[in-house]
Amino acid sequence: MGPNEVAQERPRGWFIRLLIILRNPLVILLAVLSSISYATGDMRAGTVMACMVLLSVTLRFVQEARADAAAAKLKAMIHVTATYFAMAARASFHCAILCRVTWSTSQPET
Numbered sequence: 001m002g003p004n005e006v007a008q009e010r011p012r013g014w015f016i017r018l019l020i021i022l023r024n025p026l027v028i029l030l031a032v033l034s035s036i037s038y039a040t041g042d043m044r045a046g047t048v049m050a051c052m053v054l055l056s057v058t059l060r061f062v063q064e065a066r067a068d069a070a071a072a073k074l075k076a077m078i079h080v081t082a083t084y085f086a087m088a089a090r091a092s093f094h095c096a097i098l099c100r101v102t103w104s105t106s107q108p109e110t
Helices: 014-022 025-039 043-077
Strands: 080-085 090-095 104-106
Antiparallel strands (some): 080 090
């Protein structure tokens, strides 16, 4: 039994992110068609399709990296707190994403 914390998503490295992007069916299709074009001697079509693959993968990689950085900044700004009143005590606690609890008791406000 460990701390009462919500599981965090581990950040993916650039290589894993790139492999996930390369698994896109459109990227695979264009890469295969580009290879077939090169094999049949149509260098122009093969080059165009290879450029499309390169551009697509690069744009998606950069955009996902930016989105992950922005999401991390937003996540760092979130602080969840909760307060409840019981019969004779007021308890408030700070939750790290609704999990880590630090109790402090004081007299209820009237």
